[in-house]
Amino acid sequence: MLSLRNLVKVYPGPVTALRGVDLDVPKGMFGLLGPNGAGKSTLMKILSGLLEPTSGEVTLDGLDLVRHPEALRPHLGYLPQEFGFYPYLSGQDMLRYLLELKGVSAPQGMKALCAQLLERVNLTFAAKRKVKEYSGGMRQRLGIAQALAGDPKLLIVDEPTAGLDPEERQRFYRLLAEVAHERTVLLSTHIVEDVAMLCPRFAVIRHGRVMAITSPTEAKAALHDTLFEGTVPPADMAAFQQAHRVTQAVLFEGRNRVRIHAAPGTPVPPGFERTPPTLEDAYLLLMKDAPEPRAPAPTATPAPASAPAVGA
Template identity: 45%
Template sequence: MQLSIQHLSKTYPNGVKALDDVSLTIPMGMYGLLGQNGAGKSTLMRTLATLQDADRGSVMLDDLDVLNQKDAVRRVLGYLPQEFGVYPKVSATDLLDHFAILKGITNGRERKELVEALLHRVNLHDVRKKAVSSYSGGMKQRFGIAQALIGNPKLIIVDEPTAGLDPGERNRFYNLLSEIGENVIVILSTQIVQDVMELCNNMAIIHKGQVLYSGSPQASVTKLEGKIWEKSITKSELATYQQRYNVISNKLVAGKPLVHILSELDPGEGFQPAHADLEDVFFSTIEAGTVVNE
């Protein structure tokens, strides 16, 4: 099973080109979609989730035409948007039961067994009678995964799922997504590099509506080994270093900027070799702005 996206484009009425000739082949398993805010990730996710139309292009989920067979796609789709609302006083059990009815599961006994199983799977069975609106951020996200799993979907789309979660909840969510991703296509849209590195065997980087990289996270990191250099500098020196070197990122460490530069040769000047990571891949790809596939 795979999702094939070919030459997908979308321009909004205000002239913003959200998707610019996007082509991707997404296999079974966890697939990461990395990009900054406004890169086009949410537009792509909403298009794949049949919530909006593209201007041109095609999307096939095996033999299903995603853009033109929307009802059929929705029957095999699970979707967890970046933000989702819940009824203020409705329990997790009742809300999942309602979603199951909307998914076409009309047999009451079958629905009850399904809801119980899903609540156990996402570790919410002990709080199943509490209102979902009273849940913590991580609990709400796990509930969101439960509703996305109704109907044994072939494709699950998860948009910015770990934003705002504490480390413990993030780890629990990682484990749950990894388990789910063994048998279906799970697309994880995020701007958190760690999410992709820890969860995904394949990924793409999208910037200004274009796919700049597609391939495995580890392969992209390997290509940068020996080319990343770092140095701790003062804040007043940052502008000068950005002019003199190909600075791809900087972050404060002990109150001082630690700059990472991309260079084929040892730049000297006190720079030390640094192990490349996916963050370096992300920033260097965005900085270059050109397509660099595996």
């Protein structure tokens, strides 16, 4: 179990990126969903040992990772949002280089370990191909291969599907779902579909605060019989948004299709019909309800001195 208690991060300025985050992440896949700038990447860097919190606690199976960040390394796999590869190395040579940097032990030899990892992420066919020739999805799978080395207890993946085409995204979903059976996987994303496809539970974060902890099924069930859809002329849209809680407005076949949330007993505009809620509806309503931060940065006691942070 990964546990966070009252986690705060204040950057010089001051800029408060995290405002007292409390979270328990069990074994399996868990999502962290929020817009850009919500504090997700700061949280991922703290959990991976790359950044110290201003205050708060982080424990993994009872191990204090704030006081002893060096103890995290044997248990962590990390795929950051931006991963730098040497384009002219082959996939197998790039992977071997990364594993040697991480100090991963290979009792049967590094070549054999690299072959096993490439097979696991379905890249054996491209092992000798230069990384510059890899697609975006292949690069992400290579990143997962290095993250899985050492059989980590905790795997952190930060915005892993950004930029992938639909086919590559589906392949990556299957790979993440497979590896999550054996460990805790924390998926940080701003893409609602990622959470809907992969995560039995997830937290929504905005302005450095956890707004909700729920499941896709629970989030949609909470909106049962409260979502309606209809057409609104573009010229009337501004006034319509002032009068109704609009979750989405998209063009469909050249028409402006609008989805609104109307609590029981609330009048529904003529021509609007009840429609099943989606996870995106639930997420967008949470974003609308999230209060803007008004208070100054929280006063925090600096985290205890520790050894230098250790990356993945």
